[in-house]
Amino acid sequence: MKRTKAERQRLLRETIEDTPFITDEDLARKFNVSIQTIRLDRMEHAIPELRERIKTVATSQWNETVKALPLEEVIGEVIDLELDSRAISILNIQPEHVFSRNKIARGHHLFAQANSLAVAVINDELALTAKTELTFTRQVKEGERVVAKAVVEGLNDKGYTVVRVSSYVDQEVVFKGVFYMYRSNDQKGECTDEVSH
Secondary structure (H helix, E strand, C coil): CCCCHHHHHHHHHHHHHHCCCCCHHHHHHHHCCCHHHHHHHHHHCCCCCHHHHHHHHHHHHCCCCCCCCCHHHCCCEEEEEECCCEEEEEEECCHHHECCCCCEECHHHHHHHHHHHHHHCCCCCCEEEEEEEEEECCCCECCCEEEEEEEEEEECCCCCEEEEEEEEECCEEEEEEEEEEEECCCCCCCCCCCCCC
16 A cells, blocks of 8 residues: 555654664665655654664763763664663674675674673773673674663672673664673672673
8 A cells, every 4th residue: 555645754753763773775775765855855854864863862861971881882773872771882894894705793792882882881980891691693794784772770790790692683683692790889799800601
């Protein structure tokens, strides 16, 4: 069933409100129209392009600053952050992130994105990774965009702050990690080394 222009544009606005980081390409596939049609729809309704939406969401939602490391040291572009609660970053997989022979992303880039996000979300001057549990669920290829979402789950019985990170490509989980974080204001945690897995 073909949608009317008005209906398509209404659904487009709703989709972008629900998933502000969706690309024009993904929208074109979703609505079965050309990318040019999506761009015209956005222009008619003054909906900014993806990069501007990312900046707007980041600016409007951050009331706090990263304490444990400088923001520029986070791997990927941080687009949402609430200290000791949640954080989101985006990493576009470029040629420098992949093996040249098969264009598959090297695993340490996905780990670095997730690990640096787990550090960034901690509301402390000192946050170190004491232990990790990692699962890579599918290969990521050049040109794909990885969205990492970190959620702070609280302290475990050893006094570490537990941060769970899931990374997605187009809503599909590609990486999962549980990060046990030492922080200077935790009472019982003892950091044996920065990363062990």
